[in-house]
Amino acid sequence: DVKVTQSSRYLVKRTGEKVFLECVQDMDHENMFWYRQDPGLGLRLIYFSYDVKMKEKGDIPEGYSVSREKKERFSLILESASTNQTSMYLCASSFGQGAFGELFFGEGSRLTVL
């Protein structure tokens, strides 16, 4: 089975802290994604990557950055956390060129910024 592992299920951080959310997939997928999920808003794409060292902005990239140094690992970085970044963050991966939509998701990281 494809496994997407997010390093932390729950995090509590203070305003202004630098936050790293780590994601690792074990199926050699080319594509990796970071979404945030908020009640009533569904999933919104923050960043995605189609290859190592490659990144593309999604719909809501402001306040975030990403890093993909190895194929299996995709990190989301909050340079200076703010309370409006309190959310559930979901990492996903998929195989092949283009996004045919069969995303495999991690279990999510719930971030609270105080």
Add this chain to the structure above:
Amino acid sequence: AQSVTQLDSQVPVFEEAPVELRCNYSSSVSVYLFWYVQYPNQGLQLLLKYLSGSTLVKGINGFEAEFNKSQTSFHLRKPSVHISDTAEYFCAVSEGSGYSTLTFGKGTMLLVSP
């Protein structure tokens, strides 16, 4: 740009009753369509997908969906629900060519009661 509308934020239903979760999309090009399910405290998993061919698509756990191009809809149905179907359901669309990310709807919470 593509968009997805899930018309109901919450659908309450009794066990063993039929259910339909509605999804409409907007896109100027051909599309791929998906339904994902999220059980409490878990990530999303693929329920079913339409890429091409037969407009009636069958998925896991007895769910099916029908692609209707003229009405730009992709409604999800199950003839008889179980308590264990209680979850949030997300409709998603991607353009049918090239590098295309998924756009998700805001989700429909299916609440099955005895």
